[in-house]
Amino acid sequence: xxxxxxxxxxxxxGLVELCILAMAVEKERYGYELTSALSSADGxxxxxxxxxxxxxxxxxxxxxxxxWEESSSGPPRKYYRATPRGVARLDQLxxxxxxxTAAVDRFINDIQExxxxxxSGEL
Amino acid sequence: xxxxxxxxxxxxxGLVELCILAMAVEKERYGYELTSALSSADGxxxxxxxxxxxxxxxxxxxxxxxxWEESSSGPPRKYYRATPRGVARLDQLxxxxxxxTAAVDRFINDIQExxxxxxSGEL
DNA sequence: TCATATACTATATATAGCACAGTAGTGATT
DNA sequence: AATCACTACTGTGCTATATATAGTATATGA
Numbered sequence: 245x246x247x248x249x250x251x252x253x254x255x256x257x258g259l260v261e262l263c264i265l266a267m268a269v270e271k272e273r274y275g276y277e278l279t280s281a282l283s284s285a286d287g288x289x290x291x292x293x294x295x296x297x298x299x300x301x302x303x304x305x306x307x308x309x310x311x312w313e314e315s316s317s318g319p320p321r322k323y324y325r326a327t328p329r330g331v332a333r334l335d336q337l338x339x340x341x342x343x344x345t346a347a348v349d350r351f352i353n354d355i356q357e358x359x360x361x362x363x364s365g366e367l
Numbered sequence: 368x369x370x371x372x373x374x375x376x377x378x379x380x381g382l383v384e385l386c387i388l389a390m391a392v393e394k395e396r397y398g399y400e401l402t403s404a405l406s407s408a409d410g411x412x413x414x415x416x417x418x419x420x421x422x423x424x425x426x427x428x429x430x431x432x433x434x435w436e437e438s439s440s441g442p443p444r445k446y447y448r449a450t451p452r453g454v455a456r457l458d459q460l461x462x463x464x465x466x467x468t469a470a471v472d473r474f475i476n477d478i479q480e481x482x483x484x485x486x487s488g489e490l
Numbered sequence: 491t492c493a494t495a496t497a498c499t500a501t502a503t504a505t506a507g508c509a510c511a512g513t514a515g516t517g518a519t520t
Numbered sequence: 521a522a523t524c525a526c527t528a529c530t531g532t533g534c535t536a537t538a539t540a541t542a543g544t545a546t547a548t549g550a
Contacts, residue, residue, distance in 0.1 A: 254381035287466035343410035441496035
């Protein structure tokens with residue numbers, strides 16, 4: 245049978261990309277930093293094995309650009325920042341996100357209302 | 368390069384399950400009905416090829432139960448309704464959904480604030 | 491009879507999250 | 521100086537889900 249903890253992973257599909265892109269639009273970021281930020285976010289834990297592939301994919305798609313920089317506290321860091329196309333893409337993702345959450349919330353609310361009373365609502 | 372329409376599909380991972388379960392908790396539903404309801408929902412188009420596999424999966428997991436019923440307007444329908452475990456699962460999914468959307472919205476808002484006074488996304 | 495809308499089933503593919511393993515630089519503790 | 525812990529990036533492979541595609545079968549109306 246399907247494992248419940250697994251649903252999280254499915255729910256996050258695409259959202260990791262959105263969050264990473266959002267952070268890279270704000271300012272230059274490197275992988276380890278993003279991993280820490282995303283993992284400390286409430287209800288959202290994203291391991292290295294997820295973050296780095298996303299960075300490489302976004303860079304390959306021309307949405308992020310990168311440069312190396314020496315670090316005084318460890319190995320060199322690969323800094324990523326959003327390109328203009330990355331910024332445009334983020335705006336697009338955010339508006340899609342808004343539409344989708346609105347649709348899902350509508351479904352949930354309709355159902356919650358229906359519970360308890362005998363209402364059979366149109367969906 | 369990654370195409371944008373594709374992201375939708377990723378974003379929907381898990382959400383289709385949530386919506387279908389929600390509808391099957393409210394009352395008995397059959398596949399074609401769910402397909403129509405989900406496809407007419409704003410910002411959410413879900414084809415048959417997605418709905419039926421989800422129904423079978425949820426039933427296999429014991430979250431839905433089904434029965435056949437003759438229809439006066441076509442082939443017999445397989446009606447699904449949520450089991451008690453399905454109801455419990457829905458509550459769990461909804462609360463995870465709330466936590467996740469809150470986290471993502473927080474990310475988005477933080478970034479949007481940073482973009483407020485300066486440049487906007489030029490392409 | 492033939493077309494159309496209804497309704498379910500089966501198969502195959504692409505993608506993303508992520509577990510797991512590996513490489514390597516830096517600074518502190520022993 | 522040698523070990524350890526923290527930092528930081530790379531690579532491989534598995535799994536689950538959405539969905540495209542194709543197929544089967546029933547009822548109704550032209």
